[in-house]
Structures are given as C-alpha cells and as structure tokens.
Amino acid sequence: MLEQGVSRIYGEVPEASNGTQNFDDDGHVKRTGTMWTASAHIITAVIGSGVLSMAWAIAQLGWIAAPSSLILFSVVTYYTSGLLAACYRTGDPITGNRNYTYMHAVRSHLGRMNANFCGCVQYANLFGVAIGYTIAASISMMAVKRSNCYHNSGGKDSCKMNSSVYMISFGIAEIVLSQIPDFDQFWWLSIVAAVMSFTYSAIGLGLGIAKVIGNRMVKGSLTGVSIGVVSETQKIWRTFQALGNIAFAYSYSMILIEIQDTIKSPPEESKTMSKATLVSVLVTSIFYLLCGGFGYAAFGDSSPGNLLTGFGFYNPYWLLDIANVAIVVHLVSAYQVDCQPLFRFIEKVAAQKFPDSDFITKEFEVRIPGCKPFKLNLFRLVWRTILVICCTVIAMLLPFFTDIVGLIGAIAYWSLTVYFPVEMYIVQTKIRKWSTKWIGLQMLSAACFVLAMVAAVGSIAGVLDDLKVYKPFMTDY
Template sequence: MATEQSILQISMSLDSKCFDDDDRLKRTGTVWTASAHIITAVIGSGVLSLAWATAQLGWVTGPIVLFLFAFVTCYTSCLLASCYRSGDPVTGRRNYTYMDAVEANLGDFKVKICGAIQYLNLFGVAIGYTISASISMAAIRRSNCFHDSHSKDPCHFSNNPYMLAFGAMGIFFSQIPDFNQICWLSIVAAVMSFTYSLIGLGLGISKVAETGKFKGSLTGISIGTVTQTQKIWGSFQALGAIAFAYSYSLTMKKATLLSVSVTSVVYMMIGCFGYAAFGDLAPKNLLTGFGFYNPFWLVDIANIAIVIHLVGAYQVSCQPLFAYVEKHAATKFPQSSFINKEYNINLFLKAYKLNLFRLVWRILFVISTTIIPMVMPFFENIAGILGAIGFWPLTVYFPVEMYIVQEKIPKWSTRWIGLQILNVACLIICTVAAVGSFAGLVTDLKVFKPFHTNY
C-alpha cells in the first residue's frame, strides 16, 4: 500500500512537471522564442511594398503612418493578451485560439463573423503568397537574363508557369500531416524572411550611399508624375499595403512589445531607405520591380529566400482552414467513409495515413488559389485589399470589444470612449484603404488579359 502511495505521489509529481493546470502539456516557450515566432510570422513579402507605400505618402506622412500602425498593432495585441483567460486573469479558463477568446467574451454570433473573416483572410493570403512567390521566381530568371544580355533584352516572361510550379509544390506539401508542427519550419522561415528583408534594406542603403543623397519629397510622389486622381488612389492603396504588412494579432504582451518593436524598425528602415533610394520611382516590389539590377546574384538570393519562405508560410497559413473544413465535414457526415476512413500506406519505410476527402479537398483548394492569381495577378492591390479587410476587424475591433467585456469597462466612461475612438478611426482608415485598392484593381483589370501575364 505504501509502495502504491509512493508511486502515486511520484506520478502526480511528474504530472505537475509535465502538465499545466489545464491538463495539457506544459508550455516551454519563453519571451524570446515567442518573439522569434511572431517576427517570423509578421515579416513577410508585404515588407517589400513599403518603399512604394512611403513614396505615395511622402517623408512626412509615410513614417508617421508606419509608426501609427505599429503602435495600434502593439496596443491592441496587448488588449488581446488580456483575454487569454476568461474571468480571473490567473486561474480562469484558457482560450487556446483567437476564436475561443471571441466566443468566450462576445458570444456565438460574433464568433461566426470572426471565423468567416479569418478564413476568408487566410484564403486571400494564400492567393497573395502564390502571386508573390511566382513574381520572385520570374524575377530570378529575368535578373539572369538582364545580366547575360547586358540589359539589352527586355526579358519579358509569363508568370503563369511559376504559379503552376508553386501550386504543384502546394499540392505536395499540403498532404503532409501537421505540417505546421514541424520543428525546423519556423527556423527556416525566420532565416529566409530576415535574409530577403536585410538584403532589400542593404541594397537601399548602398544605393543612397552611392548617389550621396536622399530622394523623395515631403508630400510623396508629385502631381505631374501622376495625375491628381492617381495620387489620391495611390495614397489610399499605400494605407492598405502598410496594413497588410502589419496585419496580425497575437497574444503575449512582452513578446508582442519586443517583436513589434523589431519589425517596426525593420519596416521603417526598408520603407524609408527604399524611398530615399528611388524617390517617386520606388517600385511596387523592392526586389522584383528591378530598381536593383546589381549585384544580380544577391537579388537572386533574396528572391530564392522569398520563395522558400512563402512555400512554408502558405502551408502554415492554410492549416487552420484545412483543419476547420475537415473537422466540420467529419461532424456533419460521421458515417461517410470517403470523409472519415483512413488508409495505411507505406511510403519510404514509414506509414502514411491517406484520407480521400483530405486528398481531394486540399488539391481543389490549392488549384483554386493557383487559378485565381492567374486571372488577377496584381499583388500590390490584392495585398492592399487583404490588409484593409483583415486589419480592422481582427487587429482592432475584436480585441477592443473583448477587452471591454473582459475588464467590464462601463459604457460611456472615458476609457470606453477612447477605445471606441480608436475603433472608429481604424475602421475609417481601412475603408479608405479598401476603396483605393479596389480602384487600383479595377484599373489594372481594364488593360489586363487573363492567362497572358508577362513579367
């Protein structure tokens, strides 16, 4: 009996060391590891359009807008962190996902709205990744073509084969179970994102050093270079591009503060030095718009890093959507063998569980995110629309509303009014950004022939 009691005590002691108070495996992350994951997720291909966005707004408004987006993102993410537990901040029930927090604080109706926005945003992000990766792949070929012809050949190539290649990779990797749980994935993604970001920054700094002057103006791209209408729409699109770069919302206050500070410094430097290097002629994509031709091998390395990063980022971003559809289908049709049955297949001396529904559904999803970009391959406008649609509800509205409920802030109190002013101001900015990006998309579609994209 004593032995059994000792074993039980040892077992309970081990359990307390291995599991948290919610009977889940104990969390082993730190502020540093969390910050690294956030930076990996946030620094994406959207950073390459910040020089163009700064050019639309100018030396005064551009840096101010970059700073304000950083401040709002950091502040609302800290509000969201306060909603990690429901009720008591120490002993309350943990909310493991964003939607868990929304459901616990705002109810079933708003969690459905939140889910629809999140999954639509993920679908759009997958399209954006496909466009961006294909442009970078085409840019590698174009860079080498320019180098070989000594810039005499215009080197125009269709993006479509590269979209198909990216789609083929997407189909293959989408069938890997729990792709987002692969431990080395974040390390590779972090290295790749910092590689192309720092190369873009370094090339901008070197060009400024070479010319010895900062280009650009206080108010941005001048009337004459563009019409007044184009200037207005361009400024609106710039807001969407910046919102896309900052469009994320995670918990953990210290990690958020550290990671947003780092990414904001990187964003400010890339946006400002890119604008200083090119002025009104800043390209919409710093590494594929060929403001930089040399050293061509360094530009190639940066674009290879973008492709590698986006192959992994595509899968990680799509995993929640894959899981939701598959879980919903299994719940709705529990008797369907097509949806629920798994077949054991030996691949490379390792058992692989094949599910026919997962196979077909994920292939169709990847095909859709490949065909749509071939019809509308306008990265900057797609990014602006995604940023505008996703930033306000996911980064501002839901965190603010959940925080008000969590902290029981009285209606019409000073604090409540301040939060609502922030809410409304961000809604207006994102609406303006969405309108500008849609206008740009309409303009592009007027002269575009589907499936005949030349880079």
C-alpha cells in the same frame, strides 16, 4: 504568420499532459516562456512578405505622411495588443480560465456568434494570404529568371515573360505538399521560414543602402509620388492602398494569444506580454522604416511594389537571386502552414456531416519504396487540390501584389487587431456603457474601421485600374 504551432490558433485546444513534470493551474505542462522568448516569437512572425511592399507604400505617402502612418499604426497595434493581452484569462487576471487561442478568447468573452464571425474573417484572411503568396512567389521566380537572362545577354534582351507559367508551377508544388498529413507539425518549418524571411529582408535593406550610396543622393519627396507621374485620382487611390499595405504589415494579432499561452507566471501573463509587445513593435517598426525608407530613398517615385524585384536588372545579380530564392522557399512552406487550419476546418465539418462516407473518412495506404506507407484520403486529395487551384486561378486573373496585400490588410486589421480586442476588453474589465473610456474605445474602433474601409476601396480601385491594361493569361512582364 507564426508557423510553429499554428494549428492551435483556430480553435484546437492542446490536451493536458499526464507526465510527471510540474503543471500549471490548467493541468498543462508548466510554461517557461519569458518576455524575450515572446518578443522573439512575435518578431519572427511579423518580419515577412509585408516588408516587400513597404518602399512602395512610403513612396505613395511621402517622407512626412509615411513615417507618421507607420508610427500611428505601431501605437494603435501596441495599445490594442495590450487590451488583447488582458483577455488571455476570462475573469480574474491571475486565476481566471485561460484562453488558448484567439478564437477561444472571442467565444468566452463575446459568445459563439462573434466567434463564428471571427472565424470567417480569419479563414477569409488565410484564403487571401494564399493568393498573395502565389503572386509574390511567381514575381520572385520571374525575377531570378529575368536577372540571369539580362546578365547573360548583356542587357540586350528585354527578357519578358508570362507570370502564369510560374504561378501554375507554384500551384502544382502546393498541391503535392498539401497532401502531406499534419504538414504544420513539422517544427523545422518555423526555423526555415524565419531564416528565409530575415535573409531576404536583410538583403533588401542592404541593397537599398548600397543604392542610395551609389546614387549619392536621397530620392523622394515630402508628399510622395507626384501628380503627373500619376493622375490625381490615382494619387488618392494609391494613398488609400498604401495604408492597407501598412496595415497588412501590422496584422498579426491573431497569433498573440497563442504566444501568450507560452509565458510562465507569476508575474501575470498580461504584464509580461505587454512588455514583449512593446519590444517587438519597436523592433519591427524600426525595421519597416529602414527597409521602406531606404527603398524609397533609392528609387523615389519609381519604387517597386516588391522591393527585391525592383533591383532585378542590376548587379550583384547573384545576391538578388539568393534573396528571391529565399522568398520562394519561405512562401512555399508558409503557404502550407497558413492553409492548414482552413484545410482541417472543412475536413472536420465534412466528417461530422457525413461520418459514414468512405470518400470523406477512409484512408488508404500507398506504399512508397524506401519510405513509410503514405496515407491517402480521397476527400483530402480533391478538396485541397480544388482550394489550391482556386487560389492559383484568382492569382493569375489578378496578379497585382500591392493591391492584394492592401486588401488583405484592410480586411484583417480592423476586425482582428482593433474591433475584437476592444470589445473583449470592455467585457473583461466591465467598462460601463457611455462612460468616458467606453466612448474613447468605441471612437478608436470606429476610426480604424473608416481607415480600413478607405484602404479596401483604394485596393479595389487599384485592381480595377490595373485591369484596364492587363489581359489575363496573356500579358508579359
């Protein structure tokens, strides 16, 4: 997700400036964004933890279905992003009222009920993402520990360890960081997250290429993991789950309206945004194909759920350590930024319900030597701690990275990337019901809904299958 400015994604409208600069038609400081800046924002937002499971997803589908699926998802995402871009302004595409966030666009086109549904999906998605981040961070922390253990023992020690300890450590860090007011306003977080995500993605790609060269062969098959390596039932569920993992990698529509709100006009913001989306979808799709493809070519049927932990026992171990530390640093900051809208939503509702409660509204100053007084709110302390604990406990009970990623992708992709853009576009352009274009858009939405349900079922089946051999809090890896 795009860390910078994430507070505006979930319904918070920026205030108009009263300075002396030039203003746009809505009274806000004149926007200066271009196609290239918008493309950079999207690419920075997209290249992230989703790339880690791409090799595993390609391994389940094989050399024919996997690239075809990636291309299909990229085409659908580009098309629906264009529909969404057309909904940035309500009514006239040049002079209509601007929608500053995804949720505002849904409200202005489809009404409050749909906006509430949209909000529920977004907040549920954020909760799931926090669980996925906890799992991914613990896997990377274990990979660092295991690679050093294996290196120091000369390969004699199996170096098994329990993931619960690392998840608890990550959770404690997030509890502490969650108490920082306005954490998402730290602009440098976006830069840190972008650098870290590109670092570990580039290392993963480089190691994949190196391993293929070292193997002197390209592993993998046209149909993916063979029956025998997995059962026929597992093959079906994993295929569905792989589609969810690919969907997760393309689930970034909720940030597009906010990025479009940075673009200058003329020309129409929607035209510039469509070009930016095309560039970013091409770049990210090529990157996914390269990272996932070389990962599959390197490992074949044994491609790991997390690409970088699959190299854990091999040299150069220090390079793997750098990559996994980069993942942890990225996820520590991304967890906080992505959870800020959820934190604030509950706190805002509580303050409206109980405006006279000191527990909810009052802030206490805690003096820290050498620092500014820290503002402590008891409700914030309790509520945010409970949320982080819940995410951590669920992650400890279900520490299955690819399953969780697939489920999140299934939930978010259809609703946020397809359904709402299609329905808003129909309203925006006044497409007549039962017309050829209306039927075509509804068929696209229905097909993606079926695909999302299939991916969700596959991910849930994967969780149930993993639970047969996993004992919570006890299983070592």
